[in-house]
Amino acid sequence: MSLNIIDLIKGQLGPALVSQAATQFGESESGISKAISALLPAIVGGMANNAEKPGVLDAITGAASSGMLGNLLGGSSNNSMITTILSSVFGDKIGGLMNAVSSFSGVSNSTSNSLLNMVTGATLGSVGKYAADNNLGASGVSSLLKDQKGIVSTLLPAGLSLGSLGLGDVFGSANESITSATNTISSAAGSVSSAASSVTSSASSKVSNVRENIPTVENNNDNNGGGSIWKWLLPLLLLIAVSIFLWKKCEGKKDVVTPANTEDSTMMNNSTPADTLNAANSTSTTMTKEDADIDLNGVMLKGYKGGMEEQMITFLKYGNYKNAADDEALKNVWYSFDHVNFKIGSSTVFEAGSEGQMDNLLAILKAFPESKIKVAGYTDKSGNEASNKTLSKARAEYIKKWLSDKGVAAQVIAADGYGSDFATLPATASVEDRAVDRKMAVRFAK
Numbered sequence: 001m002s003l004n005i006i007d008l009i010k011g012q013l014g015p016a017l018v019s020q021a022a023t024q025f026g027e028s029e030s031g032i033s034k035a036i037s038a039l040l041p042a043i044v045g046g047m048a049n050n051a052e053k054p055g056v057l058d059a060i061t062g063a064a065s066s067g068m069l070g071n072l073l074g075g076s077s078n079n080s081m082i083t084t085i086l087s088s089v090f091g092d093k094i095g096g097l098m099n100a101v102s103s104f105s106g107v108s109n110s111t112s113n114s115l116l117n118m119v120t121g122a123t124l125g126s127v128g129k130y131a132a133d134n135n136l137g138a139s140g141v142s143s144l145l146k147d148q149k150g151i152v153s154t155l156l157p158a159g160l161s162l163g164s165l166g167l168g169d170v171f172g173s174a175n176e177s178i179t180s181a182t183n184t185i186s187s188a189a190g191s192v193s194s195a196a197s198s199v200t201s202s203a204s205s206k207v208s209n210v211r212e213n214i215p216t217v218e219n220n221n222d223n224n225g226g227g228s229i230w231k232w233l234l235p236l237l238l239l240i241a242v243s244i245f246l247w248k249k250c251e252g253k254k255d256v257v258t259p260a261n262t263e264d265s266t267m268m269n270n271s272t273p274a275d276t277l278n279a280a281n282s283t284s285t286t287m288t289k290e291d292a293d294i295d296l297n298g299v300m301l302k303g304y305k306g307g308m309e310e311q312m313i314t315f316l317k318y319g320n321y322k323n324a325a326d327d328e329a330l331k332n333v334w335y336s337f338d339h340v341n342f343k344i345g346s347s348t349v350f351e352a353g354s355e356g357q358m359d360n361l362l363a364i365l366k367a368f369p370e371s372k373i374k375v376a377g378y379t380d381k382s383g384n385e386a387s388n389k390t391l392s393k394a395r396a397e398y399i400k401k402w403l404s405d406k407g408v409a410a411q412v413i414a415a416d417g418y419g420s421d422f423a424t425l426p427a428t429a430s431v432e433d434r435a436v437d438r439k440m441a442v443r444f445a446k
Contacts, residue, residue, distance in 0.1 A: 327445050376442070382427040
């Protein structure tokens, strides 16, 4: 089976980045996630259909050493490689694409444009890094892209098509394949309809047979007001006959395979991996957290699929930290803990279960000793803001000390508390709802 490069790209578009993008652009995380879920297959499909264009191939090979993945939010808008790709793939269709994505996701056109650059940067950087790591030349990259054509249609969210994105005439043969698949589905639907008509016809025939075999009985008791027994028995017999017939039909069709629900294959929803892109993972796209074993250089950590650990490891493995020029390139991407929480009002006592994820973070830092992090604490909007900032900073300092005491002091370079500065819900919201704002997070630093 050929590599699905979408899996490489999703690692760069996790819950932390969605949350940062929502804050930066003034949009909801749900809207950001929906927009990304529409843009990602469109970009991958467009690149796949233009896999032999020198401009596309040059941009991919050049992206490997550009450090693009280290600053997706801040460094994508004026990047010449991204501009080249978008021009080569979409031409004058970009405006229509932005309108369609905005209508689908509810974000503004300017946000759609910024996200287009961001997702294109993530695609270029991910594919370029993979090509460099596996010594793929231009022909190898071209083949890798062409292999993606078959998955484009399955990744589009429910309710979207290349046509609705204004890209029906941009994707060429890829679009023809999708049209062919659509025709096949329509044909199958016709067959199902015919079968249903056959069942209805046969059922009617069975009912007629039942009716014909029921003896006619004169009602001699009308004057007594009792009516005939057949007034209620006949409908009952008819109902039983139809039920038995349909049940037998269904039994005989048990081996029919129904199509999979492709709606489950859409992205951002995904994601959410995690807080769940959650991200973050949301439409509202709240994504279910799925337990998973996360591979840390051969050691398996217990975590969530697409969660904090997996995102951080992917970022480090693909050289994004190493390629980041400075701290400025890293400051916008935070990774929120899934499990690390403090007792209410405390800055030194973890909630039960928190140390498991702390151990995971410690293992990641030890596996990548060149990496450095900053810790941050956040509160909801209830209570006194000065006290909230003091508490959130004390909690961040405690995590810094906990890690430092375990042998990675040089890698934890700062701890800050932001109180409710970034809280999204009012103080009047329920305690349970406001839990999303009471969190701890880390980011990579230089």
